Amino acid sequence: MQVNIKLNSVLEERKISARELSRMTGVRHPSISDMCNNSIKQLPLASLAKICEALDCDIPDILELKKEPS
Numbered sequence: 001m002q003v004n005i006k007l008n009s010v011l012e013e014r015k016i017s018a019r020e021l022s023r024m025t026g027v028r029h030p031s032i033s034d035m036c037n038n039s040i041k042q043l044p045l046a047s048l049a050k051i052c053e054a055l056d057c058d059i060p061d062i063l064e065l066k067k068e069p070s
Contacts, residue, residue, distance in 0.1 A: 004064045005043070008036040010055060025050040 011021060018036050022029040027047045034040040035051075052059060 002066050002068050004066050005035050005038045005040065005062065006064060007032070007051070007062055008038075010057065010061060011036065014055065016055075021051065021054065024054040027051065 011018060016024075018032045019029055021027070022032050025032075025047070027050055031040065031047060032051075035043070048059065048062065051062060055061075
């Protein structure tokens with residue numbers, strides 16, 4: 001199983017840039033950029049909570065669990 005971060009598509013739907021989300025949440029822009037590129041190695045729960053609060057969404061709107069192909 002693999003965790004997929006869908007933040008980039010959520011931001012595109014809402015027409016919000018990663019830089020604007022960084023301003024809204026106080027989460028560093030490079031961290032948001034890594035989340036958008038699905039390349040972050042560790043996702044601090046506090047950052048995830050701030051993002052969900054700013055976007056008025058729930059964790060499953062940002063993260064999904066995908067099965068890896070066999």
